[in-house]
Each structure stands twice: as C-alpha cells, then as structure tokens.
Amino acid sequence: MEFDLSDQPEIVQEIASYALQLWELAQSWLLSPEAWSQFGLLLVAWFAARFANKRLQPILSRFLNPSAEAGYTAKARLFLHQFLPLLLPLLAWVFTGVGESVVRSIFGSGAVIAFGKRVFLFIAVRLLVREIIQDPFFKLLGRYVMLPIAAVYTLGLLEIATSKLDEAVVPLGNLSFSLLDLIRFIVLGGVIFWLGRWSNDQSVSLIQKQKAMRPATRQLAVKAAEIAIFGVAFLIFLNIMGIPLTSLAVLTGAVGVGLGFGLQKIASNFISGVILLLEGQATVGDYVELDGGEAGTIIKMTARAAILETFDGRWIVVPNEDFITTRVVNYSDQGSANRYEAEFSVSYDTDINAIPEIIETAVAKLPFVLTDPEKPDCELRGFGESGVDFCLEFWVNGIDDGRNKYTSQVLFAIWNALKDNGIEIPYPHRVVEFKNGLPT
Template identity: 70%
Template sequence: MEQDNALIDQARAAIDQGIVLAQDWLLSPAAWSQFGLLIVAYLLARVVNAKLTPRLERFLKPDAESNSILSQARRFILQFLPLILPLLAYGFTAVGEIVTRSIFGSGAVIAFGKRVFLFLAARALARDIIKDPFLRTLAKFVLVPATALYALGFFDQVIETLGNTSVSLGNISFSALAILRGIVAGSLLFWLGQWSNSQSAAYIEQQPMRPAIRQLVVKVTEFSIFGIAFLLLMNIMGISLSSLAIIGGAVGVGLGFGLQKIASNFISGVILLVEGQATVGDYVELDGGEAGTIIKMTARATFLETFDGRWIVVPNEDFITTRVVNYSDSGSANRYEVDFSVSYDTDINKIPAIIEAAVAKHPEVLTEPEAPDCELRGFGDSGIDFAVEFWVNGIDDGKNKYTSDVLFFVWNALKDNGIEIPYPHRVVEIKGNMPT
C-alpha cells in the first residue's frame, strides 16, 4: 500500500514538473530557438535522406541470383535503410543541442526532441525492419516502451522504482528490475542460442563425416551453446555460480536416483553416435521384435518407422544391452530367397539354369557378392521343393518387395518352359461296399 502511494506521489510530481516545464518552454525565447533548431534539423535530415538513401540502395543491392556471403551481408544492411532518417535527425539535433547550450546555457527542449527522434528510430526498427516474430514482439513490448519512457524523462525513475521493488521466493529475494532484466536477457540469449544452433547444425551437416559422428557433433554443439547461454543468464541476473554449483550438486544427487534410466539412455545415445553401429536411415530389428527404419536419434531414444507408417520409440539403452540386427549397415547388400515346387514329372536337372537365368534379369538383383543360386531343398508330398537365393541392395519390404517380383519371374519362367507347378493330391480310400 505504501509503495502504491509512493508511486502515485511520484507520478503527480512528474506531471507537475512537466506542466511547469511546458510553461517555461512556451515563455522562453531560448525554448523557441530550440524548437526552430529541431525543425531545421528534421528538414535537413529529410533532405540528406532523400539524397543518400537511393544511392546507398543502388550501391548495396546485389544481383537477384547471387547468394554469396557478400550478397547476403548487403541484403542484411539494406534492411536498415529506414533508420537513416530518424538517426540523421538525432545526429543533427545533437549538434543543435551543443550550439544552444553554448549560446543560451540550456538545451532541455532540443534534448527532448533528440530523445523523440531516438524513439522514432526504435519504432521504425520494431515496425519495419525486424522480421523475426519473437524479436519483433520483444522490440514492440520492451524496446519501444523503454525509449518512450526515455523520451519523456521517466526512464531513470522507473528503473529506480523497479530496483527498489523486491519479490520474495521463499528465502530468496529478487528485485523486480532483476526479474525483468532476466526475462529480457534470457529471451534474447536463448533465441540467439537457438539461431546459433540451427546455423551450426546446417554447417556441420555439410561436412564430410560419418552420419553418427555428425549427429554427435550437432548434439555437443547444441548442449555447449545453451550451457553458455544459461551461465551468461545467471551472471546477468547476479546469481553466484558457486551457490548454483552447490544447489546443482544437491539436486543432482537427488535426481541421480530417480532418473537413472534417463541418464543410462543418454549415455547409450552417445555411445551409439560414437560407434556408429546404427544410424539414421538404417533398417534394424531388436530382440524384442521392434523393427523399422531409423528416422531420428535423440539424447533419450531412437525413433523407428515401420513399413506401415507407424513410429516406434525405442530407448537408446535397448540398442546397447540387447542384440540388434542391422539390415542396412550403411547400404550393404542383403540376401533373400523364395521357395517354389515343381511336379515330379519334371526333369529337375534343367530347373537351376532356367530359374537362375530368369531371376538374373531382375534389374535390382546383384551379381556380387553372388549371382542368383537355385538349390534343391527336398522331395515334398506333392512336388519337388526348390529355393532360389539372390542378393539386392535394400530391404525386402515396403516400396521394394523384391520377393514378390522374383516370384513373378519364377512363375513366368516355369510357364514359358512348360513346367508344371504341383498342387496337393489326396487319395481317398473307401472301405466296404460302394454306396448305391
């Protein structure tokens, strides 16, 4: 209640001071001279801006097709051309302030005008230049109000009031200014960290290294960037890092017992990235029956996508503690086989050559490490059983379906050579007299 009354009294005093100041300005020849200098400074700024801006635009504007670093830098600078007018007015007004103070011994009016031009520059920055939604919001609700308070002369009083207003959280007390400063600085730091992380990740993705190592470098860079941002934020808020270390140690011991699985999965993820035994794009199958293509690897888990479009989230620890079958292994060949049967009336000595030649015509079937191989597997109840083995680059499911294609080749080859594919025969024996 007392703080509210103090704020009201300060506001009333500021209003009374403003009224007295306005009366002095209206009745003072020095004030009218400063008003004149403000108008002259603004008009001069407009003339210089009209001459300077088109030339700078022609000089800085790069070719539309160019994407070099220099062209990107020139495009970046071009965004700030709307600031030229208010900044020129600010500079000319500053020169006018020096003149009026040397002649009249005061420059309150022209100093106020100079601060107004600075406010107009901040508003132009927030309205016309900043494109990022987060930065535009920050400029709109923090930068513009701060420059408005500075222009009106209330900035120092507001800062002092916020500094004297405390907020308690248990035994810890913060000033409202420290909290506000932490929110603004934290938002900027973590936005900058996110931007830096995306830029560094894009750069790392272009480097010639193993996918697993690339993922590890991206994660280490990400943790480093946000770790540095967090430490800077603690320093800006005035929190002692030694106290933070003590608190962090105590919290770490408590979390260590409750988050053992998370820590285990995190370490397992690092091992996976370093060893590269499985990486994004590989088709894997675990002992538990989970199978799919790895589409994403995070610090805690690995995401598999099955051929029917479902996602399976597998903890990283399972890749370390259980047996994993990697069918892809960075694009290595895989062997498959299809079974078929022929009639007992067939000359089976001709079968291997016919089938091997037919399967070899498939565009995806390889000759290395081994060409198609047709083998006799046994004598069944209804026919003679064969199997043909073949090698392909890829997984036999989803969009590939090599087995289906090869079965078509086998069927057509047998039909073209007049070879019968058997079907089950059953002999029915009827005891006793036949029914009439």
Template identity: 70%
Template sequence: MDWETQPEIIRQAHDYALQGWDLAREWLLSPAAWSQFALLVVAYLVALVVSRKLKPVLRQLLTPPEGQDHAIARARRFLLLLVPLLLPLLAYGFTGMGENITRSVFGSGEVIAFGKRVFLFLAVRILVHRIIQDPFLKAVGKYILVPVAAIYAVGLLGALTTWLEGTVVPLGNMSFSVLWLIKAVVTGGVIFWLGRWSNDQSASFIEQQKEMRPATRQLAVKAAEIAIFGAAFLILMNILGISLTSLAVLGGAIGVGLGFGLQKIAANFISGVILLLEGQATVGDYVELDNGEAGTIVKTTARAMILETFDGRWIVVPNEDFITTRVVNYSDQGSANRYEAPFSVSYNTDINRVPDIIEKAVSKLDFVLQEPDKPDCELRAFADSGVEFAVEFWVNGIDDGKNRFTPQVLFAIWNALKEHDIEIPFPQRVVHHKGLPPGS
C-alpha cells in the same frame, strides 16, 4: 481540490504534471528552446533528403544476385532488411550534432535531447513492427522494447528504474528486486533464443559436411548443442551476477536426487553418446530389434532413437536398448543386402533345368546386383505338393517389409516358369477308399 488528501499515486501524478507544465512553459518562452526546435526540424528534413538519396543506392548494393546463398549473400540480405531504419537513425545522428551546438551556444539542450530520444523511439518501433519476423523476438520488442523506448523518450526511464529497483520481492531467505526479475527474464529469453539460433546454424553447417561419417556428424551436432547452451547458461549467470560457487551445493543436492530418480534417463543419454561414438547405428540405417520390430532410423535424440516402419509408423526406442539387447543392422548408408524368394515346381518337372532358367530371369532385373554374388537358385526340399526352390539375390538397399524388391522377383519367376511350361503346384491330397465295413 485538496491534493494533500488524495492517495499517494494521485499526488505523485499531480506533481509530475506540474513539473511537465513548468518545463513546457519554460520551453515555449525560451529563445534557446525555439532554436533547438528549429534545429530538430532542420535535422529531420536533412535526414529525409539524405535517406531518399541513399535508399535506392543501398538497396542496389545490398541485393545479392538471384540464387546466391553463401554467407556474404545472407549478410547482404540481412543488411537489406535494416534499410527502413535509415531515416530515424540519420535524424538521430544529425540531432546529436545539433545538441552539441546548442549546448555550446546556449548551455542547454533539453528540447533537442527530447527530440533525439523521440527519433530513437521511432527507430525501435520500425525495428519491431517492420523488420523483426521471429515470433519470440517480436513479442519481446512489442511488449518490452517499445514501451521502454517510449518511457525513455519522455524522460521517465530513470525514475521508473529507481522505483523498480527499490521494490523488493521476498522469497524465503532470499529477496530480489522487480528490476532484477525483469532483467533475468528478458536477458535469459534473448540469450537462449540466440543459443537456439546458433545451434540451428551450427547443425545446418555440420550436416552439409558430407565427407564426415553420419555418426560423426550426429556426435558433432550434439557436442555443439551442449557447448552452445552451456556457454549461454554461464553468460546468463555472469550477467545476473549469480556466483557459480553458490550453486555448487544446490547443484550437488539436485544431482544426487536426479541420480536416484532419473537413472533410466541418464543411462539412455550415456548410451546415446556411446552409439554416436561407435557409429553402430545412425540415421538412415534399417535395423531390426530383439522383439522383431524393424524400421529405418529417422531421428536420434539424447534419450531415444526414432524408427519409421515400412507402413509409416514411428517407434521410439530408448538408446539403452541398442546397447543391452541384440539389434540387427541391415544397412550402413546404402550397403548391399541379400534376400531370397521361395517358390516350388511340380514333381513332373525336370528340376535340373530350373536353376538356370530362374537365375537368368532374375539377373535381367535392373535392381539385382551381380556383385558380390549373382542370383543363385538352390534346391531346398522335396515337399508334399512339389519340389521347393529359393533364389538368393543381392540388392543395393533394404527390402523393407518385403514389399519393395521381392514381389518383382516373384513376378519374374512366375513369367519364366510359364514361358518354359513348368507347372507351379498347388496343395494336393490323395484319399484311399477301402469300401464299406461288413454288414452295412
């Protein structure tokens, strides 16, 4: 076959195949190569024996007692996950020592260096397939780390890197190599994954600090999030070799555009920071908006607060509304609140007896507080059908939707009135008939 007439990629593959055949034939006929191969086998067998002895000991040392969840216990569990790497890493280390011996004796060590790279590839493969559980990291390892380790094992990583670096992608007045693009994507993904993980850990730690006010905890969580991802962005720019000075002009132009186009988002973000600083409303508070909607704050974000109503609906309220409109906050993490239950009695009742009867009945309910005030029954009006009263009572919490405490109070009122033979009136109308008109 005339290889000169074949496409360039075919000729390159043919040249690499010839080089590989020459190298393999040289290894097969070389005593140094056979010595290195023997050292590879010995290194693997020694690593196998040592790993079988060490694995039970390491598992016993690294397994924390049941129920422990402090930092040291979590670190021990993490190291326990890495035990499957013991065999390939020991083989890699013993092979490295054998490589030093063969290079000092024979002046070469290509065979044993190849074996060392193979052991490293096996370690990477075990890491990706058996240890990493996070979906993002597993995808990065499966599609990038394992192929790169395989290419490195066969000794072609240098040639591939040179080719990728020489392949330039033009983009307007700028240009970048394919290698730089791959590096940017992988590095950026890993760094921001680490940022997300660090943010989750810091948020969990801050939420456990119960001595801090809820609003202070929320502010600390947001500040840590901004700091972590800001640092991740600066680290990524430094790794990629992008000067922050060159981004200043572009950032200024984008900032002007965002200032006009995203005024509401900026206002909501600043309003959220103000709310966190002042602590006027935070997670767990029951609030009523100016438009009459009410609910418990279950989540705060940079743009809005999420309220959950008593019937399970979620209301997304922009942070700006909490600053520019009237908001009634009924609670501050479990404070006492006052409610009232209206009722009426017949005009035939001795109304002087009613307050004492109702106050005693309501005071017997276990959720009704005696401080700051005991239940107070008040005369409200002389209505068309009966005498109207209302009993005021204090409870520790929110009577959300008037379905939590008020119905039980009304039941107590009903039973007390029935027990004392006090009639609860219903609407009545009196019709006067003056007779038929004359001539009918």
C-alpha cells in the same frame, strides 16, 4: 489549480505530482519564445532530414543491393540494406543533435529540442521493432522491452523508472532481488541463449557438410557441440549476472539425487546414446530389427531415443538403452548387401534337374540382383504333399520393402520362366472315396 489529495494513496499522489509538473512544463514551453525557437529548429531538422534522405536513399539502395554477387560481402550488404528505413529518423536525430548544441550555446538550455531528439530516436526504435526485426524472439523482446524503455526515455522518466524498479525488492526465501535485476535477468538470459541456439544451428550445418566423417561421428560431434555451446552460454550468463558458481552446489546435489532415483532411465538412455555414436553399431540410415519385433529405418538419433520409420509410414520411438541391452539385427549397415529367399513349387511330373538353371538364368537378368557376394542360387528344399519345393536365394543391395519389393519382382520372374518352359505349378489335389458306391 490545486487538488486536495492528502487522503489518497501515495501512488496516486505521486502520479498527480508528476502530472502537475508536466503541465507546468508544457505551460512554460508554450509561453516561452525560447521554446518556440527550439520548435522551429526541430522543424528545420526534420525537413533537412527528409531532403537528405531523398538524396541518399537511391545511392545507398544501389550500393547495398548486389544483383548477382555471392559470398560474405554480399550477405553483409544485404544485411545493411534492411536498415535503410531507419535513415530518415536517424538523420533527423543527428541534425537535431547539431541544433541542440547550437541552442545550448546561445540560450544555455535546450529542453524542447532535447525532447524532440528523443522523439526521433523513439521513431527509429519503433520502425526497427515493427518493420525490420523478423526473428520471433527479438521481435517479442523489442515489443515488450525495447519499445517501453524507449517510450520512458522519450518522456525523460528513465532514471525515475529505473530507481523505482531498483527499490522494489522481491523476496525469495533467503534470497532477494529487485524488479530491475529480474528484468535484466530475463533479457540477458534470453539474448545469451538465443545466441547459443544460433551458434548451435551454425555448427550443426557445418558438421553435417563434412561428408568424409561417418554418420555416427557426425551425430556425436553435433551432440558434443550442442552441450559445449549451451554449457559455455550458461557459465557466461552466471558470470554476467554475478552469480558465484559455488552457489550451484545445492542445485548440483539435488540433480545428483534426482539422477539416482527418478532420472536414472534418462541418464541410462543418454549414456547409451553416446555409446552408440562412439561404436557406430547403429546409426542414421540403417534398417534395424529389435528383439521385440520393432523394425524400421533409423531416421533420427537423439540424446534419449532413436526414431525408426517403418515401411507403412509410422514412427517408432525406441529408447537408446534397448540398443545396448537387447539383441539388435542391423540389416543395412549403411547400404551393404542383403540376402533374401523366394520359395516356389513344381509338379512331380517335372524334370527337376532342369529347374535350377532355368530359374537362376531368369532371375540373374533382373537389374537389382547381385552376383557378388553370390549369384542367384536355386536349391531343392523338399518333397511336399502337392509338389516339389524349391527355394531361390538372391542378393540385393538394399532392404526388401516388407517382402513387397525385390521378392515380389523375383516371384514374377520365376512364374514367367516356369510358364515359358511349360512347367506346371501344382496346387493341392484331394481324392474323395465313397465306401458304399456312388449315391443314386
């Protein structure tokens, strides 16, 4: 069966050549007793693998599935347990390998059984990608890299495909690289930086468990570990790819110019964040009020900014530089006491000398009011238009929720105490005078 493809593109001629070779190979396999014997050995290996898998699966499942154990040994056994679906194709691959050695020793060749062996390996890779791998990155890598490579290897075209990819050169300015190098670059870079991300997550979890460290110190340690891990990952990546560090001189210079012009704010905020973590003037959990009026609890500090959560649920992103260059009021300092005031007035007919004792006694009974550093103090503030003005100063261990938490309960206590003692809370009075007498 011949076709005249001389006027077709070169790639079409190559594909036709490979297809013709595959057709001739298939014909030789179908008409060869040696090939049929190898097909028979493949079936024997498959059924032997099924029999061994049926016996081994329950034993391995009981051993690798601890019921109530804990610790690293149990975690390792559970990790291995998820690979049990690979047992059947891997057993078939092993038994086929034994059959291949026998066939080659008898006939001197074993192309058919070698192809079947590669098919079993492809089935194992497919199960690994589709059913076992759960991480999104590795699942993507398996779907678009591992499976195609396994398929090409199964067809026996891996060497041809790699040579073609190596010959396809991509020019990039003064640099040039092959498509094979590009694929290696993407795969190795992804794996290395995934490992860096995993290592960073583990280090963050370990550092956050160190409760003896100050929160600011923990944050600083987290940032330092993150920079160190990804810096080492970047250097390892360059070393594996064979890129000399001297080639980064131009990039470093460009980054320096960018920091001097467009990135100066980012650099300033990063340095300010490091200073905040070192000095501990403001850290996660503190209630702060900035010079611009923004106030809230710091719930997160990043390399560029701090995130404040207000009492109405809003998040405010404040650049770290604002904490250094402007005035910042820190109300909490990790749960220290704060003083608040509650103002009220009484009638001029009241014996004002008894007011302080009445109010101080009533407010001191509230469970959240502190006696240290100072007990409740009722002070006379002035003589108003409608009544005598007082102010109660009290200390609490926490932040008043927008004047709607502690102060509200204190005002309720003041109201009840005044009512219980028959003291009137004044309200404005106005006198209307008619110069010409009352109207008729």
